Amino acid sequence: MIETPYLLFLGDAADQLAAKVAQGIKDWRPEFAIGQFRMEGCKADLGLPDMDLAAAKAAGCKTLVVGVANRGGVISGAWIKVLVDALAEGFDLASGLHNLLRDEPVLVEAAARFGRKLHDVRVPEVEYPIANGKKRAGKRMLAVGTDCSVGKMYTALCVEKEMRARGMKASFRATGQTGILITGDGVPLDAVIADFMAGSVEYLTPANDPDHWDLIEGQGSLFHVSYSGVTLALIHGGQPDALVICHEPTRAHMRGLPEYTLPTLEQVRDAALLLARVANPACVAVGYAINTQHMPEAEAKAYLADVEARLGLPATDPFRFGAAKLVDALAAI
């Protein structure tokens, strides 16, 4: 659990895209995004107040989040100086970089000296249990995809936002590093030991109020041979009551697998339901979330209309056109 709110460290970001983790935090948890820290040469700007460490401390920030991809996979000396100063100032540090904070001896030493925490969100901080498969109170939605990186995290976040706007009880449950940094909590599922994957998802989505929705970030795809085991652990550990099937229509092949074409929406729906019903016989598919970012608006709307006509369930691009249709369907369960 990462303490909030955050000072978002943009470093010397080469462009706006390099700061996409920070952008995600600002978009989805604006109440956590108090200010930004930019170094000389930074080409990203979130439109937040620029703060030095003292100002951010005074404004109540608890954690400095490295919200930027580092160049060349190295945490530079210039960054290190700022990060040590932040620890001295009383901030914890959180990062989703491949290069771990804990692998930098000077940061480990400074964190110990100042009594602060280093959160490398790619690495589990908890010893997860083996899944027990017991039915838990509360409702759960899982985003499942035709492929990796088709919008499963955004779909779950969009549904959470719409549910909260309607006064429903809803919690986005992060299973990847960006989602964990956005919410301050979650399970870095791709880094969990095989035997404990499903148990970590049970841990992430515990019993709750009967009218509370966990909106679980999906990972991988049942049809992506590199990561399908992670997906099935989510389906069985999450015990979803509802599946939303996510797709990106312009994808030419499975991500990273040029020999593999994408499955159809029907194939994903049928395979995911078959397996989900092992853990929760009442599980249903409620709709389709189509990532239309590479399609003009008219084409996107025609595609969504076609999916609805063909598959008989609501279809939307929740980021572009809103998640109301999906929430209507979820609220009816």
Added chain:
Amino acid sequence: MIETPYLLFLGDAADQLAAKVAQGIKDWRPEFAIGQFRMEGCKADLGLPDMDLAAAKAAGCKTLVVGVANRGGVISGAWIKVLVDALAEGFDLASGLHNLLRDEPVLVEAAARFGRKLHDVRVPEVEYPIANGKKRAGKRMLAVGTDCSVGKMYTALCVEKEMRARGMKASFRATGQTGILITGDGVPLDAVIADFMAGSVEYLTPANDPDHWDLIEGQGSLFHVSYSGVTLALIHGGQPDALVICHEPTRAHMRGLPEYTLPTLEQVRDAALLLARVANPACVAVGYAINTQHMPEAEAKAYLADVEARLGLPATDPFRFGAAKLVDALAAI
């Protein structure tokens, strides 16, 4: 890779069952099982020559294998003394215990001093790649189960034995600690990091001669919610050409999950084929391996006949009645 042949350490085994890993090595790799080392009070006996360390060394043993479950989860002082002496004598050590050899400082120190290796086969020793899903030469059979612990390892070993007796090229591929100790090599799949599970199975079953069969030990079950993700990683990483479906008919519920009944053979066949064909569209189910150890012979034979009549594929208990029917079916692919 563990150096063979072995001296099998039985310690002070409380009974024959406590030495079942050593028994498995003797049953399946008799050429590796040169001798046994028994301490005072040992109640197990494999019928192998009793050897002290010097005699085993002279007989060519390279590794002392802890082939026994330890009492109370502690590696006792009496064991430690023997294990240190073995390192001094020039043996490597191999163990599948939950308590790791590497967590005993005196063993780590002695291994370093004498230049020997400690193999804890529950812990991966390799940095596995991400699976790439590329088609590999050679043929592969995967044992899939209705549940955990229904005989998947024994099925793959029985098929290997029958294939080798017929002069076919065949390699049992171990994915659990007992199998790894039996063969001296393999992947401890339940301890692999989620993202690398399928890649570790690709690594385990590389391209081979077109007429060579990898006989892959299965793990878990697509219908066991605690471990199903591990099973799917095997199905997609292994790219099986053939599935053998394993079942234990007297099981009242899924192992460790009292609320879950077992799936039918038809359900397992259909779900496993659906998913296996993502990686290998030519995959087929070739037969059923029924663990009839809790059934009298007449009842067992009637059960097998019923499975064959109902499902239209060969069914056998490969350990009790031989694997010939399964190998006939595999050889016909």
